[in-house]
Amino acid sequence: MRGDRVGVVLLSGGMDSAVTLAEARAMGFACAALSFDYGQRHRYELEAAKRVGAAGGVCRHVVQHIDLRAFGGSALTADLDVPKDRDEVTMAASIPVTYVPARNTIFLSFALAFAETMGATDLFLGVNAVDYSGYPDCRPAFLEAFRRLANLATRVGVEAIERGEPEPIRVHAPLLDLTKSQIVRRGLELGVDFGLTHTCYDPGPDGRPCQHCDACLLRAAGFREAGVPDPALVRYGLEG
Amino acid sequence: MRGDRVGVVLLSGGMDSAVTLAEARAMGFACAALSFDYGQRHRYELEAAKRVGAAGGVCRHVVQHIDLRAFGGSALTADLDVPKDRDEVTMAASIPVTYVPARNTIFLSFALAFAETMGATDLFLGVNAVDYSGYPDCRPAFLEAFRRLANLATRVGVEAIERGEPEPIRVHAPLLDLTKSQIVRRGLELGVDFGLTHTCYDPGPDGRPCQHCDACLLRAAGFREAGVPDPALVRYGLEG
Secondary structure, eight states: OOTTTEEEEOOOOOHHHHHHHHHHHHHOOEEEEEEHHHTTTTHHHHHHHHHHHHHHHHHHHEEOOOGGGGOGGGGTTTTOOOBSEEEEEEHHHHTTOOOOOOOOHHHHEEEEEEHHHHHHEEEEEEOOOTTTTGGGSSSSSHHHHHHHHHHHHHHHHHHHHTOOOOOOOOOOOOOTTTTTTHHHHHHHTOOGGGOOOOOSOOOTOOOOOSBBBBBHHHHOOOOOOHTTOOHHHHTEEEEE | OTOEEEEEEESSSHHHHHHHHHHHHHHTTTEEEEEESSSOTTTHHHHHHHHHHHHTTTTTEEHHHHHHHOOGGGGGTTSSOBBBSOOHHHHHHHHOTTTOOTTHHHHHHHHHHHHHTTTTOOEOOOGGGGTTTTTTGGGGGHHHHHHHHHHSSSHHHHHHHHHHOOOOEEEEOTTTTTHHHHHEEEEEEEOOOOOOOOOOOOOOOTTOOOOOOOOOOHHHHHHHTTTTOOOOHEEEEEEE
């Protein structure tokens, strides 16, 4: 890492986290990636996360296994049917099947632990404008509250506060104001290979996107609006 | 649960969390307990947590397995020697061997997920005055920051804020201003059986306390100052 600042990037393997990683690298950070196996049915995304991390030049990649099913079946996702072919109004009006209670709070807490272990102070996550409506834990007020918490939770933060210095731990959400099509364009500018990313909630055994779940539909709309084909579809011989 | 409010109690199996559970029950909460297997060498405490939870009348008890070793050996505890026979000044001047990066942030995040799954809004943890000096994440400012975060992270919190109502999620630390001896006395008032609790960082295979680690020494001082024998020592035929 030779003097580079290190950032911890939450890397799901989807397009948002891939672009977030590229943004962090473009800002000059050496990046350590953190992914979660939390019983998601689209566990194929962890393979995508590995590919995306390697292509994005991460210096480390840790996968945390957490079991949120222990809290009760209704909270988790793997046993539910994935809704198909819904319009965006219907999607926005319901809790997504991938909803995990307190998800970003848990993910950022682990990212903070990872950062503290390495002496790093910068956390990156790929929340964006599309996530706003359904998820409280994707909004700016949440991110600011986590930033504040993180500085009060750690020695490095508390010591800076006691010295009257700026709070060192920062939470970066570089896609926060971007739509899906803007994320596609920004990723292409940064050289992201979207063919490595995975988005589908209900993929085939080979990772082939279903093209009908909410995530596939939002992704397709993003590429369509950006006016470019989706290389992850082309990869499977599907129409990008 | 028949109309009782439900609280989520972080239950390590030590004396502090046992008294915290008793306080929550005395406040009228039905209690769901949450414990963690995070590779701690004193995993025997999980057996104590089960006993303490059962004796304390919890309605559910979930053990989460998390692996913080994945972040690197230096951060974790299980491979380090447990210091013995240190005085309190030495203890206070160093990071405890049980230090886990961002521990209370992670634990409270899972507690929040558990609460959200059950529609509960009250979280309990046993931090107290003894913990202050070494751990930023045991201080009132941290607890207040987590409370704020929790309300911004969840639908129930955000909806209340939007309606101008009080923030529903609360973080209770009923031992916050108590010393160890005060915790002993309060526990006895509440009927806590301290013989079920486990504190030692380096127990024998049968859970027998070493009586020399920091945790044993602090506990012994608490019972001595409270003027009562420690039934967990008596249980092993040791001098309480």
